[in-house]
Amino acid sequence: MIFNSWDYYLFFLIPSAILCRAASPERRPWVMFLSGGLFFTYFSYTQFGGIAGAACLAIFLWESFVSRFYKPASWVCWFGVTQTVVFLVLFKYRNFLTGLVWHDAAHNPLYWRNAFLPLGISFFTFEFVHYAVDRYKNKTEEGTATEYLAFILFFPTMVAGPIKRYQDFLPKLRGISRAWVIDWQRGVTRILTGLVKKFAIADVLTAYTSHLNSADISRAYRPILLLWLFAYGIKIYADFSAYSDIAIGSARLFGIRVPENFDWPYLRTNITEFWRHWHMSLTSWLIDYIYIPLGGSRRAAGQVYANILVTMFVSGIWHGAGVNFIVWGLLHGVMLVVRRMWRQIRPLDPDARPPLWSQLGSWLLTYVAVNFAWAFFCMDVHTALYFFRRLLIG
Amino acid sequence: MTILDWLKHAFDYMGGAQDDPPPGFGIRVEHWWFWAIWWAALALAIYVFSGQSSKFIYIDF
Numbered sequence: 001m002i003f004n005s006w007d008y009y010l011f012f013l014i015p016s017a018i019l020c021r022a023a024s025p026e027r028r029p030w031v032m033f034l035s036g037g038l039f040f041t042y043f044s045y046t047q048f049g050g051i052a053g054a055a056c057l058a059i060f061l062w063e064s065f066v067s068r069f070y071k072p073a074s075w076v077c078w079f080g081v082t083q084t085v086v087f088l089v090l091f092k093y094r095n096f097l098t099g100l101v102w103h104d105a106a107h108n109p110l111y112w113r114n115a116f117l118p119l120g121i122s123f124f125t126f127e128f129v130h131y132a133v134d135r136y137k138n139k140t141e142e143g144t145a146t147e148y149l150a151f152i153l154f155f156p157t158m159v160a161g162p163i164k165r166y167q168d169f170l171p172k173l174r175g176i177s178r179a180w181v182i183d184w185q186r187g188v189t190r191i192l193t194g195l196v197k198k199f200a201i202a203d204v205l206t207a208y209t210s211h212l213n214s215a216d217i218s219r220a221y222r223p224i225l226l227l228w229l230f231a232y233g234i235k236i237y238a239d240f241s242a243y244s245d246i247a248i249g250s251a252r253l254f255g256i257r258v259p260e261n262f263d264w265p266y267l268r269t270n271i272t273e274f275w276r277h278w279h280m281s282l283t284s285w286l287i288d289y290i291y292i293p294l295g296g297s298r299r300a301a302g303q304v305y306a307n308i309l310v311t312m313f314v315s316g317i318w319h320g321a322g323v324n325f326i327v328w329g330l331l332h333g334v335m336l337v338v339r340r341m342w343r344q345i346r347p348l349d350p351d352a353r354p355p356l357w358s359q360l361g362s363w364l365l366t367y368v369a370v371n372f373a374w375a376f377f378c379m380d381v382h383t384a385l386y387f388f389r390r391l392l393i394g
Numbered sequence: 395m396t397i398l399d400w401l402k403h404a405f406d407y408m409g410g411a412q413d414d415p416p417p418g419f420g421i422r423v424e425h426w427w428f429w430a431i432w433w434a435a436l437a438l439a440i441y442v443f444s445g446q447s448s449k450f451i452y453i454d455f
Contacts, residue, residue: 182413185423187410189409189410199446200440204446242450
């Protein structure tokens with residue numbers, strides 16, 4: 001409840017964006033850093049985690065301090081990556097992982113009863129890792145400490161992306177667009193569009209998707225089950241693309257263009273294309289920091305399939321601390337592997353345009369497969385399997 | 395440009411995701427009267443549908 005609150009627009013976005021544009025180039029990183037710090041403290045304290053949540057601002061300050069020691073080929077970069085992953089595991093996966101050993105929370109000595117997540121930890125983790133790895137490989141310049149703080153605390157994208165890259169962000173920070181009329185015209189339009197998608201589509205569909213539970217599934221007619229699942233597919237797209245619209249539009253008010261996240265993914269005609277156009281900033285991060293380091297596509301076929309599965313496993317577990325998210329990720333991994341195998345058996349002719357019926361069939365298959373996989377995203381494994389049993393057997 | 399590409403471009407433009415309209419699209423960014431009406435329509439839709447309390451799915455709390 002940040003982007004759909006008045007507090008966000010009146011106390012943070014509008015004043016900070018105006019201040020940032022009015023400030024001299026040397027002071028802009030300070031405006032972004034300080035407004036981001038206030039944003040994190042305010043929303044953490046009022047909505048997520050209270051004082052303990054707000055105190056997690058120290059993670060950003062500590063990361064900023066350690067990052068000053070990142071140098072090309074330095075072991076400190078790997079220390080930075082490790083501590084970032086440790087933070088994520090401690091906050092997000094502690095109860096899930098210890099729960100695999102002690103199934104009953106009451107008998108779990110490591111169970112964290114008042115667990116909370118620092119605001120945006122899943123997303124700022126990616127940016128911390130990206131900076132450390134790219135500094136190690138000398139793919140990005142160091143920048144100043146304030147510029148780095150402005151990058152990691154840039155509040156329009158801090159909570160849920162799009163996931164930025166420092167080498168893209170820094171030139172924009174140093175040379176903020178002066179065309180503020182077009183930036184504000186496009187930015188406000190983007191924010192309003194995002195809010196309409198959220199309120200008029202995503203939230204309205206909750207009336208259907210809230211039935212995706214064991215009790216309602218056991219009573220519903222089979223076509224209704226399909227309706228609920230496909231409604232969830234539209235809802236999650238409308239919801240997250242709305243969020244991205246508001247984040248991108250907000251950044252535009254500062255004069256900064258951040259990466260796009262969606263490009264009509266549901267119109268794509270195969271699962272590879274779907275992932276190239278769904279949560280694009282995550283996909284490119286996974287390719288650059290998981291898939292390619294594993295060897296990418298330049299390995300024997302079996303190794304490439306394993307790389308795809310590992311990458312999608314990471315994608316799954318990142319989406320949530322639950323077995324269902326792992327199953328969801330692996331399902332997509334299997335679909336990507338099957339698609340790759342198919343293309344090796346039947347290579348595409350780059351000059352030939354597939355007939356319309358073939359394109360329609362491919363689109364339908366992709367759309368249905370993606371929507372069926374959502375069952376494991378929105379329900380636990382047991383409920384999702386029950387859903388499919390009811391759907392297929394009755 | 396296919397009809398589908400043109401439509402996607404037009405929707406993106408109306409939603410603020412593109413700076414330039416597709417070929418043959420009459421509305422430009424400078425047409426303030428149009429955008430005033432468009433913003434009012436979007437604001438009205440937000441007003442009509444707001445009030446349902448639900449968080450964004452991808453924010454993990």
